[in-house]
Amino acid sequence: MNLPKPLDGAAAIHVRAGSRRAIQRVLPEEAAVAMVYDGTTHAVMMATPADIEDFALGFSLSEGIVTGQGQIASCTVVAQDQGIEARLWLTGDRAEALAARRRNLAGPVGCGLCGIDSLEQAMRPLPDLDGIGPVMTSGDIAGATDALRDWQPLHDRSRAVHAAGFLIPGKGIVLAREDVGRHNALDKLIGAMARQGLDAGQGAFVVTSRVSIEMVQKCAMAGCAVLIAVSAPTLHALRLAEGAGITLAAFARGEGFDLFSHPERLSAEVSDVA
Template structure:
């Protein structure tokens, strides 16, 4: 049987084996993972394995970052429907967006580790990105270095399970103000972007913070959302860096409290810190 709709974890009792000791009884909370189908105008477009929480945020964010819509007003309705083997996010689009989607219909079925699995052409996987306009927000060294630590306070599911990713939104002078969690890093990012749009928060006013590496898809999603700064606890891939350079996205990686590496577009970091021979 699938988990109850909305369940994000469950406890399991198992033997544990501490180092150098004998078997002891332990109780672990494990994150739930459910098939979530993105259905547009009655046709399934994508099926993702994801944490069954914040599904409307997920549906809206996925729609925006995949270019299916360019604004919340182009989604006429969104209904979350649980099924015995998964969940459907049923969306009906404005007439013009529905016609455009029908013209470029694709099939995608990806595991939590890779949201690009199932794309049926090279062009779709390495799509062109818009160029981010303007400088946008400017952050201090301290704000970037402490961003992932600030995000830690927004990860209750991680605290229980130690098995999920998070994506958060940081505003200058305020720290992280919103976050979402999921078993998939790209799902967490889509959920965050959807939550921001639904709450009227402009992604261009702050930075997105990730608990994962910076992959190609994470850059694509941030740029499609209009966010100009991406901060992560781990490294970018080379292709992700190339995309960020071309799109005008500032990348800060290895942000773990004591510092970070700035990979491209330093104009969004206070200029007085650049005292390098």
């Protein structure tokens, strides 16, 4: 298997203050990754060509194609001239679930819903996570995105990829994945956690992006009741988080954050200001 490099160099001319010089920049690669189930292509996403097994499993779980790792009999990653195929073979009868979530268009990195062919599929019912999940301190949440910086080697070199990490209160970030697409990074994290047996209900997802509806959907499908982001949520994403019982914290930078939904998971050490 000869996959493209996740990062590579490119020549550029740096112009500043009236002068210019030749430089080399490290840039992230993106490749077409086809999710092929039982011999049929189900989705094609543009993604960073790394951790493809994690991506395939996480995508399968977060899209409801399977409900557990054991429903995937095998997964083979095959490099092609045009991109990469993740060839998955399912156990049992998953044809109905697969048809219900069918995608038929290539999705760009900015949108995780491109290719869905009905509004009902885009707004699918989500699990109710109310009453589960950890209690978080203000320090856990405020420092989450800074802690994730230590898990971003691709970003350190390219400044052009997103990351998603899993934070356990008292332990910090224990696992993370990177990708040019924010939803791809989260899918890779979900897949990596499933392969390592980590329970999403015991911690929080931390993401280096805005919170759009597909990020909340994937969080709910994974059973993670806390989502921490460096940027803002959309109003629709907030409504989904409220309905699914997800604690949504945004603008988590430095010592502060904004808590938008289900504040009951914030520990009592934080007091109201009169």
